[in-house]
Amino acid sequence: xxxxxxxxxxxxxxxxxxxxxxxxxxxxxxxxxxxxxxxxxxxxxxxxxxxxxxxxxxxxxxxxxxxxxxxxxxxxxxxxxxxxxxxxxxxxxxxxxxxxxxxxxxxxxxxxxxxxxxxxxxxxxxxxxxxxxxxxxxxxxxxxxxxxxxxxxxxxxxxxxxxxxxxxxxxxxxxxxxxxxxxxxxxxxxxxxxxxxxxxxxxxxxxxxxxxxxxxxxxxxxxxxxxxxxxxxxxxxxxxxxxxxxxxxxxxxxxxxxxxxxxxxxxxxxxxxxxxxxxxxxxxxxxxxxxxxxxxxxxxxxxxxxxxxxxxxxxxxxxxxxxxxxxxxxxxxxxxxxxxxxxxxxxxxxxxxxxxxxxxxxxxxxxxxxxxxxx
Amino acid sequence: xxxxxxxxxxxxxxxxxxxxxxxxxxxxxxxxxxxxxxxxxxxxxxxxxxxxxxxxxxxxxxxxxxxxxxxxxxxxxxxxxxxxxxxxxxxxxxxxxxxxxxxxxxxxxxxxxxxxxxxxxxxxxxxxxxxxxxxxxxxxxxxxxxxxxxxxxxxxxxxxxxxxxxxxxxxxxxxxxxxxxxxxxxxxxxxxxxxxxxxxxxxxxxxxxxxxxxxxxxxxxxxxxxxxxxxxxxxxxxxxxxxxxxxxxxxxxxxxxxxxxxxxxxxxxxxxxxxxxxxxxxxxxxxxxxxxxxxxxxxxxxxxxxxxxxxxxxxxxxxxxxxxxxxxxxxxxxxxxxxxxxxxxxxxxxxxxxxxxxxxxxxxxxxxxxxxxxxxxxxxxxxxxxxxxxxxxxxxxxxxxxxxxxxxxxxxxxxxxxxxxxxxxxxxxxxxxxxxxxxxxxxxxxx
Numbered sequence: 001x002x003x004x005x006x007x008x009x010x011x012x013x014x015x016x017x018x019x020x021x022x023x024x025x026x027x028x029x030x031x032x033x034x035x036x037x038x039x040x041x042x043x044x045x046x047x048x049x050x051x052x053x054x055x056x057x058x059x060x061x062x063x064x065x066x067x068x069x070x071x072x073x074x075x076x077x078x079x080x081x082x083x084x085x086x087x088x089x090x091x092x093x094x095x096x097x098x099x100x101x102x103x104x105x106x107x108x109x110x111x112x113x114x115x116x117x118x119x120x121x122x123x124x125x126x127x128x129x130x131x132x133x134x135x136x137x138x139x140x141x142x143x144x145x146x147x148x149x150x151x152x153x154x155x156x157x158x159x160x161x162x163x164x165x166x167x168x169x170x171x172x173x174x175x176x177x178x179x180x181x182x183x184x185x186x187x188x189x190x191x192x193x194x195x196x197x198x199x200x201x202x203x204x205x206x207x208x209x210x211x212x213x214x215x216x217x218x219x220x221x222x223x224x225x226x227x228x229x230x231x232x233x234x235x236x237x238x239x240x241x242x243x244x245x246x247x248x249x250x251x252x253x254x255x256x257x258x259x260x261x262x263x264x265x266x267x268x269x270x271x272x273x274x275x276x277x278x279x280x281x282x283x284x285x286x287x288x289x290x291x292x293x294x295x296x297x298x299x300x301x302x303x304x305x306x307x308x309x310x311x312x313x314x315x316x317x318x319x320x321x322x323x324x325x326x327x328x329x330x331x332x333x334x335x336x337x338x339x340x341x342x343x344x345x346x347x348x349x350x351x352x353x354x355x356x357x358x359x360x361x362x363x364x365x366x367x368x369x370x371x372x373x374x375x
Numbered sequence: 376x377x378x379x380x381x382x383x384x385x386x387x388x389x390x391x392x393x394x395x396x397x398x399x400x401x402x403x404x405x406x407x408x409x410x411x412x413x414x415x416x417x418x419x420x421x422x423x424x425x426x427x428x429x430x431x432x433x434x435x436x437x438x439x440x441x442x443x444x445x446x447x448x449x450x451x452x453x454x455x456x457x458x459x460x461x462x463x464x465x466x467x468x469x470x471x472x473x474x475x476x477x478x479x480x481x482x483x484x485x486x487x488x489x490x491x492x493x494x495x496x497x498x499x500x501x502x503x504x505x506x507x508x509x510x511x512x513x514x515x516x517x518x519x520x521x522x523x524x525x526x527x528x529x530x531x532x533x534x535x536x537x538x539x540x541x542x543x544x545x546x547x548x549x550x551x552x553x554x555x556x557x558x559x560x561x562x563x564x565x566x567x568x569x570x571x572x573x574x575x576x577x578x579x580x581x582x583x584x585x586x587x588x589x590x591x592x593x594x595x596x597x598x599x600x601x602x603x604x605x606x607x608x609x610x611x612x613x614x615x616x617x618x619x620x621x622x623x624x625x626x627x628x629x630x631x632x633x634x635x636x637x638x639x640x641x642x643x644x645x646x647x648x649x650x651x652x653x654x655x656x657x658x659x660x661x662x663x664x665x666x667x668x669x670x671x672x673x674x675x676x677x678x679x680x681x682x683x684x685x686x687x688x689x690x691x692x693x694x695x696x697x698x699x700x701x702x703x704x705x706x707x708x709x710x711x712x713x714x715x716x717x718x719x720x721x722x723x724x725x726x727x728x729x730x731x732x733x734x735x736x737x738x739x740x741x742x743x744x745x746x747x748x749x750x751x752x753x754x755x756x757x758x759x760x761x762x763x764x765x766x767x768x769x770x771x772x773x774x775x776x777x778x779x780x781x782x783x784x785x786x787x788x789x790x791x792x793x794x795x796x797x798x799x800x801x802x803x804x805x806x807x808x809x810x811x812x813x814x815x816x817x818x819x820x821x822x
Contacts, residue, residue, distance in 0.1 A: 047465045272487055279457060
């Protein structure tokens with residue numbers, strides 16, 4: 001009833017092949033974008049913009065990246081944190097040493113370096129699969145962080161190994177007043193560093209995430225994406241129908257790492273402001289893998305839902321617990337309550353729907369179609 | 376009906392979180408508390424929070440607050456996780472009229488907050504941890520690695536080792552292993568240790584232990600069987616500490632040749648290691664025990680009235696006393712600011728002045744009932760550390776026994792490094808170091 005498609009006829013191929021063929025989906029997405037692009041920056045305060053929404057977006061992007069590799073191409077990876085670190089540190093170095101470069105180019109450069117590293121560590125996937133591959137990517141995680149810990153150049157010889165984002169503008173130093181591209185100065189806003197407003201940081205992150213999410217969505221609907229899924233479902237059969245496993249797996253590793261790298265750069269530049277290797281440790285890799293699993297393997301939408309679940313739910317539980325329990329429960333109980341409830345949620349959702357939130361969403365839509373008498 | 380009312384109130388508070396809270400009663404002063412009661416570092420986080428909150432509670436019940444201002448606080452669980460730390464800081468900083476000082480209780484979180492807090496004008500008090508070069512207050516106006524920073528503390532440790540081997544010149548040729556928690560906290564002393572190794576002619580090897588530090592078998596095999604050091608410096612945290620002591624015993628390395636940092640020197644760090652910890656020595660800038668007047672008063676007036684913020688058995692432990700000192704220092708800074716600006720409620724900026732011009736003398740410590748608990752401290756714009764000294768204490772299987780007098784830190788090594796590092800930071804960030812008198816009246820012209 002609410003979601004009925006009766007009477008919606010597609011008369012052209014582009015109509016039929018649209019990403020969102022049903023108007024209801026388009027309205028829903030439109031409303032979501034309106035909310036994210038207009039309502040949130042106008043109404044939310046620094047707390048909501050920064051640690052809540054920006055953090056959520058950054059990890060969503062990383063989850064989309066890992067979902068391409070694990071969900072679509074079927075290659076398990078535990079090196080996500082390492083690839084994020086490559087993006088973060090390379091972006092940091094380019095921003096620090098070449099201030100002429102626009103910051104968004106730095107993000108892309110961070111992504112490209114992560115992609116190159118991802119290709120190298122993706123090579124074992126030619127020979128090994130599943131858990132064994134996971135162990136091989138674990139090597140990437142430890143090796144990369146070791147390099148960033150021990151080669152001082154990456155952190156500009158900071159004694160504690162902290163890469164602190166320099167103040168940089170969206171279009172680089174040439175586009176400031178007095179530079180060769182000074183006509184761009186009015187739109188050249190400060191994106192990183194303490195002078196940048198949380199609104200700018202949020203908007204830059206949001207736009208980046210939207211662009212890359214749309215790209216990812218289209219990629220998985222193209223021949224590239226179908227090749228990934230063919231390799232995931234049965235690699236031998238895929239090879240027989242003419243899919244080159246080397247090219248397919250390597251492209252999955254490259255693109256996935258690119259996304260993670262950009263997410264790592266955003267983490268440093270628009271979210272926290274600085275980072276050391278602690279921020280990209282193994283726990284981070286697991287965290288993003290859980291986002292993908294709980295959100296739904298092989299779903300871009302699922303990556304966002306998973307990120308919201310893993311990143312935001314504990315914060316809300318914490319706020320809720322401390323608000324409701326103020327004065328009634330001892331504070332150590334309150335602190336542990338968050339862990340208990342969060343853990344039970346994970347178990348609960350994985351039992352009722354092992355395919356993740358994306359599948360729940362799908363089921364929800366089916367029910368809404370038959371509403372008010374779903375079966 | 377009462378439940379409904381309470382829940383309605385809770386929902387309202389929840390909604391208020393969404394809106395920036397600007398109004399508050401004029402007679403309250405808010406202290407945001409970034410703490411952790413979960414995870415592998417819970418012992419430190421909960422003990423510290425307990426001491427600090429008990430002290431605030433004592434002032435509220437005994438004196439009705441500080442200068443007529445009631446102290447209020449709210450906790451936020453960071454779980455020692457930097458992301459959560461940033462979230463907690465942003466959540467609490469504007470509440471109840473705004474926090475005036477933040478104690479992140481984690482070097483990682485301190486690093487994350489430096490730029491944010493400087494912009495928000497909320498001083499960070501990182502007591503005995505945090506970014507070492509922030510001791511140069513000309514570059515870091517809002518960061519106070521108060522009492523003693525890691526580099527200073529490290530020089531005291533080398534002095535202690537020197538005194539044990541019979542003089543600093545005897546350090547030549549010694550082998551020292553630096554076993555550190557692989558985090559910004561653990562890594563902090565590597566540069567100063569390398570410098571000291573060059574200066575005194577000993578060899579130092581650095582051994583990282585990844586978070587949370589439960590797996591050290593391979594590391595200790597390397598230390599105990601291959602490197603065979605004369606001394607081990609333990610820069611552990613949380614569960615890493617008892618694990619290190621147990622592994623040391625397993626490879627036969629004597630506990631009395633292990634020197635710990637003060638984050639490795641609490642009851643919670645040694646009791647789980649059992650016999651393996653007997654004879655182990657750790658640094659400290661304060662002793663444990665509850666036979667100080669201020670703690671007796673807390674036991675009587677706060678815990679006696681059922682208002683304690685920790686189980687009474689833990690009152691007087693190392694982490695508790697550290698939290699108590701944290702509370703004393705922040706309140707003294709607040710008093711200082713109240714006096715100078717003639718106000719009841721102070722702002723973050725005024726609090727910064729209060730901290731920057733803090734001078735706690737031996738007489739004042741006695742007045743506070745904390746004689747023997749802390750050493751005198753004097754902060755200036757030039758020096759945000761305050762020149763505390765370090766005592767070493769030995770675990771005898773039952774309690775920590777202080778085995779040295781106050782050992783002075785070696786500023787001739789540390790200060791040039793701090794200034795160099797701070798200058799580099801200033802250059803990288805485009806900060807002009809303060810000089811002369813600043814807008815609040817802090818004097819940065821002389822040492």
